[in-house]
Amino acid sequence: MSRTALLSIDVQRSFLARGYAEQPESALFEQRLLALIAACEQRQIPVVDVFHLAEEGPFSLASGLVTRLPFLNHQPALTIYKHVHNAFTDTGLDRWLRERDINQLIITGIRTEQCCETTARVASDLGYKVKFVTEATMTTPLEYGGQTLSVADLRLRTSAVLTDRFADICSVDDCF
Template sequence: MSRTALLNIDTQQSFQHRDYWQEKDTPAFQQAMLGLIEGCASRSIPVVDIFHVDEDGPFSLQSGYVKPMAFLCHQPAVIFHKHVHNAFTDTGLDRWLRERDINRLIVCGIRTEQCCETTARVACDLGYAVTFVGEATLTFPMTHKVIALSADDLRHRTETVLDGRFADIKTVVETLESL
């Protein structure tokens, strides 16, 4: 029997205080996140909120921004703080999941190619079945040397490298239908 949890990675106000923050993709992200969270909650699937914390800046606890974005109104089953890109290292998340016999994870949140992708990879390596819901992740354009990647490019790249290796790639609807 598969037991499932939804990992909501870094959907926190800290990002709105970074110079790369953009509103362009936010409405679609919010709609996808709310649908996914609501669908999981209605199926008694625990929602786990994970927040990134740094020593200073908008990701520090002192900033007051390490809290859910304003559009989120769910009650998480538990909250973990992380200090690295994945949600498992030194957080207690793995122990919490195993104590509840949870072996399937749904990943969503902010940044698609960083903390969401890294969490999906580590979760797979730890033996969890992972569903990655790209439309319920958010990221921002990046440039490396002369190559610019849009948020859509980064999402596509992440889904491509995860699919069939580290995670099943599904939409919100496909994810909820599979539960």
């Protein structure tokens, strides 16, 4: 029997300093994340808040921005702080999950192709079954090689590289 936890990755006020509120997809992301958290709470699935820390800037503790974005009001079962792109390195997350016999993770959060995707890959390598809720992740367009990859491009790319390898891609409605 699977025991599940939801990882809410980097959904923190630090992104307000990077234009989060001005992003066209912010409202839809918030709606989907709130629905996902509510569904988890209804099923008594623990929610883990994961925050990214940096030495300075909006991701530093000194900034006062390393807290949940204002639309969130859930009570996390655990809050961890990471210094790298995945939620496992030097955070104690793996130990906490194993102590609770949790073997399946639902991944959501900010920067679909960065911290969310990297966490999914590491989780899979550690033996967790991963559900990646692409529609409940958020990112912004990315410039590379003189081209702009849109949010849709990045979501498609992430889904393509994770599916059948590292994670099952699912919607909020199909997650359970």
